[in-house]
Amino acid sequence: MTVDSKKSLAGLGRAELAAELALLGAEPFRARQLWHWIYHRGATDFAAMSSLARGFREVLAARYTLDRPSIAAAQTSRDGTRKWLLRLADGHEVETVHIPEEDRGTLCVSSQVGCTLTCRFCHTGTQRLVRNLGAAEIVGQVMLARDALGEWPSSKDERELTNIVLMGMGEPLYNFDNVAAAMKIVMDPEGLAISRRKITLSTAGVVPMIARCGAEIGVNLAISLHAVRDDVRDVLVPLNKKYPLAALLEACRNYPGSSNARRITFEYVMLKGVNDSPAEARELVRLLKGIPAKVNLIPFNPWPGAPYECASDAAIAAFSDIVFAAGYSAPVRTPRGRDILAACGQLKSASVKSRASRLPVPAAL
Numbered sequence: 001m002t003v004d005s006k007k008s009l010a011g012l013g014r015a016e017l018a019a020e021l022a023l024l025g026a027e028p029f030r031a032r033q034l035w036h037w038i039y040h041r042g043a044t045d046f047a048a049m050s051s052l053a054r055g056f057r058e059v060l061a062a063r064y065t066l067d068r069p070s071i072a073a074a075q076t077s078r079d080g081t082r083k084w085l086l087r088l089a090d091g092h093e094v095e096t097v098h099i100p101e102e103d104r105g106t107l108c109v110s111s112q113v114g115c116t117l118t119c120r121f122c123h124t125g126t127q128r129l130v131r132n133l134g135a136a137e138i139v140g141q142v143m144l145a146r147d148a149l150g151e152w153p154s155s156k157d158e159r160e161l162t163n164i165v166l167m168g169m170g171e172p173l174y175n176f177d178n179v180a181a182a183m184k185i186v187m188d189p190e191g192l193a194i195s196r197r198k199i200t201l202s203t204a205g206v207v208p209m210i211a212r213c214g215a216e217i218g219v220n221l222a223i224s225l226h227a228v229r230d231d232v233r234d235v236l237v238p239l240n241k242k243y244p245l246a247a248l249l250e251a252c253r254n255y256p257g258s259s260n261a262r263r264i265t266f267e268y269v270m271l272k273g274v275n276d277s278p279a280e281a282r283e284l285v286r287l288l289k290g291i292p293a294k295v296n297l298i299p300f301n302p303w304p305g306a307p308y309e310c311a312s313d314a315a316i317a318a319f320s321d322i323v324f325a326a327g328y329s330a331p332v333r334t335p336r337g338r339d340i341l342a343a344c345g346q347l348k349s350a351s352v353k354s355r356a357s358r359l360p361v362p363a364a365l
């Protein structure tokens with residue numbers, strides 16, 4: 001069996017792993033052992049799995065790999081932010097970003113090649129959707145980052161990768177089944193063990209999927225809001241025409257598991273002369289009434305050909321003061337990785353839709 005035709009076990013869920021091993025006639029406990037080696041120890045070679053019989057390791061190596069997506073390019077920003085351009089098995093590419101901070105290290109994970117949506121302030125929005133990522137390709141970003149950060153076995157302490165945000169390329173709620181399967185692997189305490197409280201899914205507002213997200217994976221929710229009037233948001237986030245502000249905020253009011261201790265994050269990119277006025281800050285406060293909320297103000301990160309400018313520091317500060325004064329935390333996000341186009345809204349790969357990629361996600365990915 002050629003390497004290319006071998007399936008990777010890295011990225012499979014518990015049931016899929018057990019099903020693969022059943023094909024080999026292996027005892028069910030073998031799946032638990034493999035789970036430990038793949039997701040707790042980060043093994044990339046079956047030969048290293050010393051608790052498995054040598055013969056069984058050889059059988060596994062003959063049929064499977066432990067491959068993650070490969071690194072096509074790696075960049076490190078002056079501020080320590082790291083960006084990886086990943087090449088997938090079918091040649092398409094996505095980006096993943098690690099942002100180290102004093103008290104945490106956040107991995108920004110992609111869920112699609114390109115994006116279903118076309119938010120006007122976002123670089124990814126200029127890249128047509130090529131395809132959804134499979135669960136293994138989403139998990140593969142976490143495993144690859146762990147490899148690069150040298151964070152195996154997956155201890156709970158002293159980690160550089162503590163949090164995950166599904167804020168990379170793509171709209172995760174338009175690929176929910178794969179995203180949910182991937183997050184269940186990532187959250188498993190006997191493997192990668194990243195708690196749902198350390199995972200945030202950001203959506204542009206796919207209203208019908210918000211409740212399901214809360215019920216099925218229960219991660220933190222972030223909303224790509226960026227405007228407080230429908231006519232402005234229709235332009236910045238065209239999905240708003242389908243799910244306007246009133247419906248979106250109602251879905252947030254009912255998000256399972258949100259509370260004052262687990263607030264929903266409203267992301268607001270600051271665009272000069274578009275959405276940065278004090279009146280809009282006051283309207284934001286009015287709209288958030290009754291929602292356990294916090295606001296993240298994002299100075300716009302320019303990208304080649306972008307149709308907007310960042311709001312002035314004074315306008316951003318005034319906006320933040322108004323929201324803070326109303327009792328909501330509204331910190332201004334420090335742009336990270338701008339020098340390597342790794343900041344919010346700057347991600348894009350060269351992948352374009354081709355005949356081949358019109359096919360659904362191949363079962364193995």
Ligand code: SF4
Pocket residue numbers: 115116117118119122123124125126168169170171204224345
């Ligand atoms: S902001 Fe998110 S949903 Fe909108 S185009 Fe960019 S990646 Fe897609």
